[in-house]
Amino acid sequence: MPANAAPIVANPEKSVPAIKIKKNALLSALEGAKNMHPDEFIALFRGNEQSDTSGKTKKGGIDISQKKDGKPDLLLTELIIPPFATGDEDSSSYSPYFIPANSSEKASFHSHPDPDTAYPSDEDLYYMARSGGVHFIACWPFRMQDVACFDAAGKPQPFAIV
Numbered sequence: 528m529p530a531n532a533a534p535i536v537a538n539p540e541k542s543v544p545a546i547k548i549k550k551n552a553l554l555s556a557l558e559g560a561k562n563m564h565p566d567e568f569i570a571l572f573r574g575n576e577q578s579d580t581s582g583k584t585k586k587g588g589i590d591i592s593q594k595k596d597g598k599p600d601l602l603l604t605e606l607i608i609p610p611f612a613t614g615d616e617d618s619s620s621y622s623p624y625f626i627p628a629n630s631s632e633k634a635s636f637h638s639h640p641d642p643d644t645a646y647p648s649d650e651d652l653y654y655m656a657r658s659g660g661v662h663f664i665a666c667w668p669f670r671m672q673d674v675a676c677f678d679a680a681g682k683p684q685p686f687a688i689v
């Protein structure tokens with residue numbers, strides 16, 4: 528073990544992995560949101576967890592393998608639009624937050640039609656708490672800066688566009 532192996536944990540309270548998302552995946556989601564406006568657009572992101580088992584210290588000095596919560600990075604790579612996600616006004620029976628266990632679908636995405644609403648509604652919080660995982664919400668006009676990411680408790684999470 529290297530002498531400098533002591534983990535640097537920027538935020539000990541952190542309960543979700545470091546979140547990274549491919550720019551194209553996020554742009555696809557924002558495009559979908561624009562196309563569906565003023566209806567909600569709902570989708571999922573496919574991704575994978577990046578465990579660093581090599582013991583090397585990662586960029587930024589955070590050794591992922593030794594983070595307090597032991598969770599690997601999450602890299603979201605691709606937008607998935609569920610075929611049953613119609614987005615019409617009666618579609619509330621479909622929850623975009625249901626992320627099946629052991630699938631490659633790691634995060635949800637949905638849009639809010641009004642500006643400055645990139646945060647979970649009460650209903651969103653209810654479903655997010657039930658599903659766990661990571662949830663993106665974008666609001667009109669669906670620019671990069673109109674996107675926010677939350678954990679299952681509705682707490683904002685930083686994410687990196689890669």
Ligand SMILES: [Zn+2]
Pocket residue numbers: 637638639647648651664
């Ligand atoms: Zn919502």
